[in-house]
Amino acid sequence: MKAKDLGLRVFPKAHVYGGPIIGCHIGADVAADLLAIGMDQEENLVMLVDVGTNTEVVIGNKHKMMAASCPAGPAFEGGEVTYGMPGYEGAIESVEFSNGLVNCKTIGNVEAQGICGSGLIDLIAELRRTGKMNDLGAFIDSSNEFSFEPSKGLTISRSDMSALAQAKSANYSGQYIAIQKYGISVEEIDKLYLAGGFANYVNVDNAVNIGFIANVPTDKITKVGNASLNGATIMLISSEMRSKMEYIANRIEHIELETTADFFDIFVEGCKFNPMKMPETHTRK
Numbered sequence: 001m002k003a004k005d006l007g008l009r010v011f012p013k014a015h016v017y018g019g020p021i022i023g024c025h026i027g028a029d030v031a032a033d034l035l036a037i038g039m040d041q042e043e044n045l046v047m048l049v050d051v052g053t054n055t056e057v058v059i060g061n062k063h064k065m066m067a068a069s070c071p072a073g074p075a076f077e078g079g080e081v082t083y084g085m086p087g088y089e090g091a092i093e094s095v096e097f098s099n100g101l102v103n104c105k106t107i108g109n110v111e112a113q114g115i116c117g118s119g120l121i122d123l124i125a126e127l128r129r130t131g132k133m134n135d136l137g138a139f140i141d142s143s144n145e146f147s148f149e150p151s152k153g154l155t156i157s158r159s160d161m162s163a164l165a166q167a168k169s170a171n172y173s174g175q176y177i178a179i180q181k182y183g184i185s186v187e188e189i190d191k192l193y194l195a196g197g198f199a200n201y202v203n204v205d206n207a208v209n210i211g212f213i214a215n216v217p218t219d220k221i222t223k224v225g226n227a228s229l230n231g232a233t234i235m236l237i238s239s240e241m242r243s244k245m246e247y248i249a250n251r252i253e254h255i256e257l258e259t260t261a262d263f264f265d266i267f268v269e270g271c272k273f274n275p276m277k278m279p280e281t282h283t284r285k
Contacts, residue, residue: 001015001016003016015241017235017236019031019145019231019232019235019242019247022249022252022254023067023069024069024256025056026056026068028232029228030048030050030056030067030228030229031226031231032228032230032232032234033056033193033231034058034065034231035231035234035235035245035248036191036224036227037224037227039061039062040174040244040248041062041063042061042062042190043062044059044190045182045188045189045190046059046061046191047059047175047178047189047191047192048193049199049214050195050196050201051072051076051194051215052077052198053072053074054069055070055072055171055174056174057069057178058178059098059182065248065251065252066178066252066254066255067253067255068174068181068256068257069257070085070170070173072168073163073170074167075163075167076120076121078116080123081160081163082159083115083154083281084114084115084116085114085116087198087201088107088116090106090113090114091106091115091119092114092116092148092149093103093116093118094119095115095119095122095126095148097129097130097171102126104148113152114174115154115156116198117201120164121202121210121212122154124164124206124210124273125205125207126206127139128207128209133146133273135274136271136272137161137162137165137271137273139158144157144158145157145158147200162232165271165272168210168211168270168271168273169270170267171212171213171270172270173257173263173266173267173270174257175213175214176189176214176266176270177257177266178279179214180260185278186214186215186276189214189220191220191221192213192216192220192221192222193221193223193224194213194221194222194223194224195227195228197225199223200225202223204218208274209275210275211270211274211275213276214276215275215276218277231245
C-alpha cells in the first residue's frame with residue numbers, strides 16, 4: 001500500500017509493506033527475526049527465543065520449523081512486581097551477592113528507583129545460588145520479603161516471586177513444549193538465538209540457572225538484539241526476500257501450548273526456579 005492510503009505522515013507515495021503472520025500471536029516481527037538470523041538456511045537445528053510480554057519460540061532449520069507463543073505477561077518488564085520498572089535510567093539492571101553484601105548496578109549509574117527484568121533475573125539467581133530462597137520462591141528465613149537495596153527501601157516479596165514464577169514458567173513452557181514437539185533433546189540444538197531489547201541485557205548463565213531459557217550451553221547462545229528490525233529492513237529493500245519470507249511463514253507449524261496433554265504439569269514444574277530438565281526419551285524424528 002501507499003503511505004497516504006494509511007494516513008501515515010511520511011512521503012505520501014512511500015510504499016508500506018506488512019510482513020507475513022506466522023500464526024495466532026506469532027506475528028510479522030518473528031518472521032523478520034527468522035529472516036535476520038537465516039534460520040531457513042540452517043542445516044543444523046536452531047532455536048529462536050524472542051523475549052517479551054508475549055515471548056515467541058521458533059525451533060528448526062531449512063527442513064522443518066515449529067513455532068509457539070508464550071503469554072508471559074509484564075512481570076519482567078516492570079508490571080506486577082512492587083518495585084519493578086522498565087529498563088529506564090535508574091533501573092537496577094544487574095545484581096550480585098558478594099561477601100554478604102548485595103551489589104546493584106543501575107542503568108545510567110544513578111540512584112536506584114526500581115529494578116528491571118535483567119536485574120530481576122540476577123536477583124532470583126543470586127537468591128537461589130546463596131541458599132536464601134528455595135526453588136518455590138520462598139525465603140529460607142520464612143520472611144515475607146527480601147531487601148536488595150535497603151538505602152532506597154527496595155524489596156522483593158513472596159507475591160512478587162509468585163508473579164515472576166508464573167511469567168518465567170510461560171517462557172519455560174513454550175521452550176520446553178517446542179523442543180518436545182519437535183522430538184529432539186536440548187543437546188541437539190546447535191545454536192540458541194535470544195532476540196529482543198530485554199534479552200540483550202540478560203545474564204545468560206543466570207537465565208539458564210533459573211530456567212528462564214533452555215538449558216543450552218552458554219557458548220551456543222547468541223544475543224541478536226532487535227533482530228526484527230534487521231529483518232524488516234531486509235524485507236523492505238528486497239522483493240525477493242519478501243516473497244521468500246511469505247513462503248517460509250506458510251510452512252511453519254504452529255504449536256498451541258494449551259492443547260499439549262501434559263501442559264499443566266509442565267507449567268507447574270516451570271514455576272520452580274531450577275534449570276530446565278527435558279525427558280531423556282526424546283529423539284529426533
